Amino acid sequence: QKEVEQNSGPLSVPEGAIASLNCTYSDRGSQSFFWYRQYSGKSPELIMFIYSNGDKEDGRFTAQLNKASQYVSLLIRDSQPSDSATYLCAVPPLRSGGSNYKLTFGKGTLLTVNP
Amino acid sequence: NAGVMQNPRHLVRRRGQEARLRCSPMKGHSHVYWYRQLPEEGLKFMVYLQKENIIDESGMPKERFSAEFPKEGPSILRIQQVVRGDSAAYFCASSPRLFSGTPGELFFGEGSRLTVL
Numbered sequence: 001q002k003e004v005e006q007n008s009g010p011l012s013v014p015e016g017a018i019a020s021l022n023c024t025y026s027d028r029g030s031q032s033f034f035w036y037r038q039y040s041g042k043s044p045e046l047i048m049f050i051y052s053n054g055d056k057e058d059g060r061f062t063a064q065l066n067k068a069s070q071y072v073s074l075l076i077r078d079s080q081p082s083d084s085a086t087y088l089c090a091v092p093p094l095r096s097g098g099s100n101y102k103l104t105f106g107k108g109t110l111l112t113v114n115p
Numbered sequence: 116n117a118g119v120m121q122n123p124r125h126l127v128r129r130r131g132q133e134a135r136l137r138c139s140p141m142k143g144h145s146h147v148y149w150y151r152q153l154p155e156e157g158l159k160f161m162v163y164l165q166k167e168n169i170i171d172e173s174g175m176p177k178e179r180f181s182a183e184f185p186k187e188g189p190s191i192l193r194i195q196q197v198v199r200g201d202s203a204a205y206f207c208a209s210s211p212r213l214f215s216g217t218p219g220e221l222f223f224g225e226g227s228r229l230t231v232l
Contacts, residue, residue, distance in 0.1 A: 043225045049218040100216035105157035
């Protein structure tokens, strides 16, 4: 059974700090990874995508992937109160056969950034 | 360009009643996917539809749940004889073509939250 695990939190950081969100996955062959942000009562919104080992940076966000250890993380630098949301890690099927829409989501980590 | 529209946003039903959730995909999108988010759980895939066709319903419960995407109008997720365990947020997503896993192709609606009393 393929699984994606996240610490449900809540994770609380002060404004301006670095928030670190972690996700582990069970399927060693997984190739790509998505990070979604979901504000309370709103739709999940894709914020980062990574498929290569190492770091990928986009503004204040950095995704880190370590396939050997089977974890992917999201770092948010200079955290702002507006970053307060639930962050979801999602993984497409290993052998999609055209079924990439069957994303496996973690339960999400609730992040609170305190002013 | 309106996003994926879902309604109702909140729905309350008593056990045994029927729930109908509607999803209008983004303009130009002809592929619709339904996901369910149970309390304290991650989103789970339910069904994938194109116009007038159910392509993949492997995530649908075997009984009481059905989905359609007619030639005209929104996609509908129908739950008959609801039970308390059906209380969840139901999210619809759409894409302009079969989602290949490429970022930026898949867009979610804000969900319909079903509460069964």
